[in-house]
Amino acid sequence: MYVELQNINKKFGAYQAADNVSFSIEKGRLIGLLGPSGSGKTTILRIIAGLETPDSGTIIINGQRVNDLPASDRGIGFVFQNYALFRYMTVFDNIAFGLEVQKKDKGYINDRVGELIRLIGLEGLEKRRPHQLSGGQRQRVAFARALAPNPHLLLLDEPFAAIDAKVRKELRSWLRETINKVGITSIFVTHDQEEAVEVADEIIITNQGRIEQIGTPVNIYKNPTTPFAAKFIGESIEVEDYGRLHGFENEKGYTKAVLRPEFVRVTKIDQEIYPYASERGVVEDIFFRGNMLELRLNVGGVRLVAYRSLEDDPFAVGEEVSVLIYRLYLYNDHQVHLVENASLKGEQTFVI
Incomplete structure (x- = not known):
């Protein structure tokens, strides 16, 4: 398995955000972490990314235990819910940011950013700043910026939450097609069942810090195995x-x-x-x-x-x-x- 969580626990005061969480993900799969607000899904994502430290348990990525590795050394791309683009930077510079940090040469940066701009379909908008883009375009830039350093794993926290309904539907199809084209293992967090069913290869349902059920969208929909899953899905x-x-x-x-x-x-x-x-x-x-x-x-x-x-x-x-x-x-x-x-x-x- 490419990503493994083994008996992960995390408390914030009296709140158990992750309660003995264990699951594994095959390489190249697109996984949806689905659950209501407060179910622990974002905490699990942040623990994988290295933005939160588990109280106990083991995180393995590509065969390596990464608990003690800082977020910058885990080979992870992270797309935030609110895009987190640098508003004073152009589209080109936002995408190039991670490559600049890696001190890549200018020729490589130009080629890589150009490749990603073509991938996200924003040719001709390289010199625009975030405020000159639509919400859907900003999300595509955030996606490209996360992909630029060639991460091993892509994490997306409620990637469509800040986008209006019509554009959100269009971006779902685009995201799935693009991730399949790139072939990167990806995990996205959502509370939207329709979003999870449409985009994910596999869904992990979370509730009160626990994993309720794991399976394909069709299997989970047709065969809920816990009372919560039966009531939550559909x-x-x-x-x-x-x-x-x-x-x-x-x-x-x-x-x-x-x-x-x-x-x-x-x-x-x-x-x-x-x-x-x-x-x-x-x-x-x-x-x-x-x-x-x-x-x-x-x-x-x-x-x-x-x-x-x-x-x-x-x-x-x-x-x-x-x-x-x-x-x-x-x-x-x-x-x-x-x-x-x-x-x-x-x-x-x-x-x-």
């Missing part, structure tokens, strides 16, 4: 009295359930496909989400969320509808268990 809602739902029975040891909107199909009563598996619900509210409608439903006292295509017949608030729930994640304090609607067994249904 547009999940908690259902306490799931045994009241048609096709589901209370299982011993599982007191609650997680339901995702894509597990629910809502139709007009006269259009229901599986009447023996469906039940009646009432539309309590409707929200326009751009490319779809979000429905808030009351099904026998249980409140659910479902999606509806804009192409389908519209519903009205207060309308009685047919609700089909395909599956649920049941969970207790330690385990997650996927169950299908028992009324649909043996029938042909679609699979998420």
Whole structure:
């Protein structure tokens, strides 16, 4: 493995920011550290970078224990959330900064900076200063500056947090394509599930300083292994009295359930496909989400969320509808268990 963390612990006063954290990363992989605010993800990134010192545990990069190495000697490029560009320097000089510190000759610096400016697509903007660039352009410059000294490992702390939504989507694709082209092992921190799923080869979910689950985006989404992962990933809602739902029975040891909107199909009563598996619900509210409608439903006292295509017949608030729930994640304090609607067994249904 190229990067390994072994039993890392870090406390800030009474707050346990890293609680016996262990994981390993293969060379060339793009990893997303995903978790809510305060989950320890940025602390883990800073410990790898050498910007924080763990209370205990071992950090290995490329086969070398780096605990005692200063940040400048770890061969790491770091992209900060707020870019941290030198505002008085041009684009060229910002990118060249690390090479100047390494005392590279002028010819090499010119060639390397020119190569990186082409890589980030900012040809012709070499003499501009940060205030003359858009947020997306500044982030690209910060990325190029981190790559300039040819680091072994690239770390990015919430790289898209300061950028507006449209540009953020464009930069996600650009970042993934660029990192794949360069081939550098990379770890980025985010609290945005969509960002992690779209960009990362593998996701590490953090919670209260601990690692909850590690896996590919598809595997984590389809197979959450802890209650936190099941509730955190996707547009999940908690259902306490799931045994009241048609096709589901209370299982011993599982007191609650997680339901995702894509597990629910809502139709007009006269259009229901599986009447023996469906039940009646009432539309309590409707929200326009751009490319779809979000429905808030009351099904026998249980409140659910479902999606509806804009192409389908519209519903009205207060309308009685047919609700089909395909599956649920049941969970207790330690385990997650996927169950299908028992009324649909043996029938042909679609699979998420």
